[in-house]
Amino acid sequence: MAKPKVHVRRGDTVMVISGKSIGKKGKVITVEPDKNRVVIEGVNIAKRHTRPTRQMPQGGILEKEAPVHSSNVMLFCTKCNTPTRISKKVLANGEKERVCKKCGETI
Numbered sequence: 001m002a003k004p005k006v007h008v009r010r011g012d013t014v015m016v017i018s019g020k021s022i023g024k025k026g027k028v029i030t031v032e033p034d035k036n037r038v039v040i041e042g043v044n045i046a047k048r049h050t051r052p053t054r055q056m057p058q059g060g061i062l063e064k065e066a067p068v069h070s071s072n073v074m075l076f077c078t079k080c081n082t083p084t085r086i087s088k089k090v091l092a093n094g095e096k097e098r099v100c101k102k103c104g105e106t107i
């Protein structure tokens with residue numbers, strides 16, 4: 001069985017195109033390929049109310065990014081300032097490059 005593939009990588013800038021965080025953009029912190037989810041910096045913040053523990057004696061509310069489904073995000077091109085699709089380009093030396101479909105910029 002083929003593994004589900006996430007179209008973005010860690011460090012990519014993405015924009016959320018669906019769900020409650022729609023329109024937000026940020027950097028991908030974590031990719032969870034087996035769940036097809038990504039964690040984006042500053043997006044989909046979940047508040048967790050925690051009891052006081054030894055590490056956090058005061059307890060309280062912890063804010064942490066929750067993962068969003070990869071189909072809800074699009075790669076964001078910083079060159080043309082829009083969410084975009086990518087195309088793959090194979091260079092002369094055999095290396096693969098991802099380029100923006102709109103402006104042709106390497107991502």
Ligand SMILES: [Zn+2]
Nearest residue numbers: 077080100103
């Ligand atoms: Zn572009």
